Amino acid sequence: MPEDCIFCKILDGSIPAKRVYEDDATIAFLDINPRNPGHTLVVLKRHAEAIADMRVDETGRLFEAVKKVADAAKEAARADGISICQNNGKAAGQVVAHVHVHVIPRFNNEGPPSMESILQVKKLADQDLGRIADAIRASIGVESYSPREEMRMARKEKPEKKEEKKPAKEEKEDLDDDFEEFSVDDL
Ligand SMILES: [Zn+2]
Numbered sequence: 001m002p003e004d005c006i007f008c009k010i011l012d013g014s015i016p017a018k019r020v021y022e023d024d025a026t027i028a029f030l031d032i033n034p035r036n037p038g039h040t041l042v043v044l045k046r047h048a049e050a051i052a053d054m055r056v057d058e059t060g061r062l063f064e065a066v067k068k069v070a071d072a073a074k075e076a077a078r079a080d081g082i083s084i085c086q087n088n089g090k091a092a093g094q095v096v097a098h099v100h101v102h103v104i105p106r107f108n109n110e111g112p113p114s115m116e117s118i119l120q121v122k123k124l125a126d127q128d129l130g131r132i133a134d135a136i137r138a139s140i141g142v143e144s145y146s147p148r149e150e151m152r153m154a155r156k157e158k159p160e161k162k163e164e165k166k167p168a169k170e171e172k173e174d175l176d177d178d179f180e181e182f183s184v185d186d187l
Helices: 006-011 056-076 126-140 147-154 167-179
Strands: 019-022 026-030 040-044 081-085 100-106
Touching: 006 026, 006 040, 019 056, 026 056, 040 056, 056 081, 056 100
Parallel strands: none
Antiparallel strands: 019 026, 026 040, 040 100, 081 100
16 A cells, blocks of 8 residues: 555544445545535545556445445435546546545536536547447457447347347347447437
C-alpha cells in the first residue's frame, strides 16, 4: 500500500471515517465532501488504482456492495434517485488513486440531470460510431456483427433462429442480447 493513500489509511484505522458497510472485499464510508446527504464512497479493500487494475471478481464484489449501499443510502436520505459514479485517471477527474465508487442520493429538480451530462454531447457520424464500436468489440474479443445484425439490433428486433442457440455460442449470444437494448437512436 502506498504510504500516502488516504483510503488505505482509513482502511487501517489511522484516519477516521463514518463507516456504513464492510465485508471481506470492500468498505463503505461517508464522503467528507458530500454532494448530498448520504453521499457514500464504496472502496475496494485491496489497493488498486483504477478499474483496469482490478480483477473481474473484484469488480463483481465491489458492485454487490454498491447495490447494498445505494439502496440503503436512498432510503436513509429519502432521496428520489441515486447516481453511481466511478472515475478512472486524472483525465476522468479521479482525485484519490485508490479505486472507489461514489453513491450519491439525488433529489427531484436539483440538476444536473445526470453525471455524464457535465460533458457536452459530441455529434458523431454513423461511420465514426461504427469504427469506435468495432474497436471496443475487438478489444473485448467480441466478433464484429454483420451489417444485417446491426440493422436487426437497430430495429430492436428479436434474434432470428433463437431456438438454434448452441452451447458453444452462448456467451456471444448473451452479449448480443445486451446490445439489443441499444440502438443508434439512443446515442
Ligand atoms: Zn490505497
